[in-house]
Structures are given as C-alpha cells and as structure tokens.
Amino acid sequence: MVSDQPLFLDSGNTRLKWGYKDRTGSIEDSSELTALIRQFNISNIVLASVTQKWTPATLSGLFPSILVRSAIVEQGLDGLMLAYKDESSLGVDRWLNMLAAMHHSPTGFKVVVSMGTAMTIDVVDSNRHIGGYIVPGLLTQAKSLHQNASALPMVEFSGGAELGGNTQDCINHGILRSAVALVEATVAPLAGQAMVFVTGGDAGYLSNSLGVEHKVNRNLIFDGLKTYWLAKHRDG
Numbered sequence: 224m225v226s227d228q229p230l231f232l233d234s235g236n237t238r239l240k241w242g243y244k245d246r247t248g249s250i251e252d253s254s255e256l257t258a259l260i261r262q263f264n265i266s267n268i269v270l271a272s273v274t275q276k277w278t279p280a281t282l283s284g285l286f287p288s289i290l291v292r293s294a295i296v297e298q299g300l301d302g303l304m305l306a307y308k309d310e311s312s313l314g315v316d317r318w319l320n321m322l323a324a325m326h327h328s329p330t331g332f333k334v335v336v337s338m339g340t341a342m343t344i345d346v347v348d349s350n351r352h353i354g355g356y357i358v359p360g361l362l363t364q365a366k367s368l369h370q371n372a373s374a375l376p377m378v379e380f381s382g383g384a385e386l387g388g389n390t391q392d393c394i395n396h397g398i399l400r401s402a403v404a405l406v407e408a409t410v411a412p413l414a415g416q417a418m419v420f421v422t423g424g425d426a427g428y429l430s431n432s433l434g435v436e437h438k439v440n441r442n443l444i445f446d447g448l449k450t451y452w453l454a455k456h457r458d459g
C-alpha cells in the first residue's frame with residue numbers, strides 16, 4: 224500500500240535527516256534515501272532545506288512519481304507573526320522549530336535553541352516572534368579556532384563547561400560555556416516564565432550544562448513540518 228503520510232526531510236548544513244511517523248534518522252546519500260522511500264512506500268515528501276544540496280528539483284529528478292513540497296516561510300501561518308520584515312530571509316528550520324514550539328506551548332514565552340552547524344536562538348511571546356540570535360555552532364567554533372590559530376588543536380567535544388587547565392579543556396569548555404551563557408542571558412529577563420526548547424545535533428552538550436529548566440526535543444523540526452503539512456492540507 225502507498226503511504227499518504229509524507230516523508231519529512233530536513234536538509235541542514237551538515238547532514239540530511241528524515242522523519243516518518245514516529246521514526247527518525249539521518250541519510251548519507253541518495254541510495255539510502257531510495258531505500259527509505261521503498262521501505263515505507265512513500266508517495267509524498269515535505270522538505271525543509273537551508274542549503275542547495277537537496278531541493279525539490281533534485282528530489283523530483285530522482286523520484287519523478289513522488290509529490291515533493293518544500294516548506295516556505297510564511298508570515299502568519301498558524302498565527303505565528305515573525306519579527307523579520309522580509310520573512311523569506313528567515314531560515315526555514317528556525318521557523319519550523321518555532322511553529323512546533325508554539326504548537327507544544329501556545330501561550331507564554333518560548334525560547335527555541337538549535338545546536339547545529341550554527342547555533343540559533345529565537346524568542347516567541349505567545350504567537351509573536353520577538354527576534355533571535357545566530358552564532359557559530361560548537362563544532363564550527365572549534366574548527367574555526369583550529370583553522371585560524373596555529374597553536375590550537377582540533378578538539379573532540381566531551382562536555383564540561385568549568386574553567387580549563389589545559390588547551391583542550393580551555394577550548395572545549397570555553398565554547399560550551401559561551402553557548403550556555405548566551406541561552407541563560409536570553410532567558411533571564413523572561414523571569415522564569417519561558418519554556419525553553421533545545422534541539423539540533425549538539426543539543427545534548429548544551430543540555431548537560433544548562434542552568435535553566437528546558438526540554439530537549441531533537442525532532443522539533445519534524446513536529447514543525449507536520450504542523451506545516453497539516454496547515455497546507457487544511458488550506459487545500
């Protein structure tokens with residue numbers, strides 16, 4: 224039987240991830256994607272892409288019989304009002320994460336933190352996006368130090384945010400401490416009234432050191448894609 228339930232794809236700067244019903248994973252290449260589509264008998268795909276690596280055109284070229292819809296940022300969808308005047312310049316991943324957070328918690332402040340290639344923070348007050356931050360992600364910061372300072376090695380992340388007593392720990396812990404401080408400083412003025420959502424490949428590192436109450440949800444973007452897909456289904 225052909226599945227009506229779409230395969231959700233999240234094409235980030237580092238890797239391609241998939242969500243189908245309550246299952247998720249990451250995909251290395253098109254042969255893995257082909258296998259997945261056969262396994263679940265997929266008839267439609269909903270794509271969130273912040274890169275040109277995977278586009279509706281590449282997917283339709285590979286799978287001509289599959290309906291591919293690309294999520295596009297839309298002011299006011301599901302009531303979410305965006306801080307950006309030009310909503311097309313907002314990353315679709317940030318938008319979908321906010322839609323999902325709003326779905327989980329319709330009223331009050333939401334702080335959405337994504338720990339990927341870039342680290343992003345977005346603050347939403349009920350249905351109003353107040354604004355956000357974009358900084359380099361943990362691994363991106365570590366790579367940048369290694370590439371730009373000749374005495375600095377490439378570090379393996381191990382967690383920990385206390386003062387370091389050697390080069391590895393100073394880098395490792397310093398990067399994590401600055402990410403933690405940024406989230407805590409964003410949450411502080413909201414006087415304990417914010418729901419903090421943490422997502423992305425490096426969510427675990429942040430979560431282990433974060434001093435504010437939060438929820439780790441690695442599938443937030445798939446929740447957002449589902450919300451988007453249902454809204455579009457409703458609109459026809």
Ligand SMILES: Nc1ncnc2c1ncn2[C@@H]1O[C@H](COP(=O)(O)OP(=O)(O)OP(=O)(O)O)[C@@H](O)[C@H]1O
Pocket residue numbers: 234235236237238239249273316338339340341342360361362363423424425
């Ligand atoms: N299997 C994996 N492959 C690559 N990175 C991984 C993996 N598992 C965890 N990570 C971590 O996830 C981080 C990348 O996060 P994520 O996968 O959310 O990135 P992305 O979504 O592709 O990037 P972005 O959305 O910021 O463009 C890396 O810094 C790495 O430390």
Ligand SMILES: CC(C)(CO)[C@@H](O)C(=O)NCCC(=O)O
Pocket residue numbers: 235236273312313314315316317339341343357
């Ligand atoms: C910030 C990233 C890289 C995070 O994945 C992505 O959301 C993006 O490419 N955004 C476009 C710029 C913006 O959101 O303002």
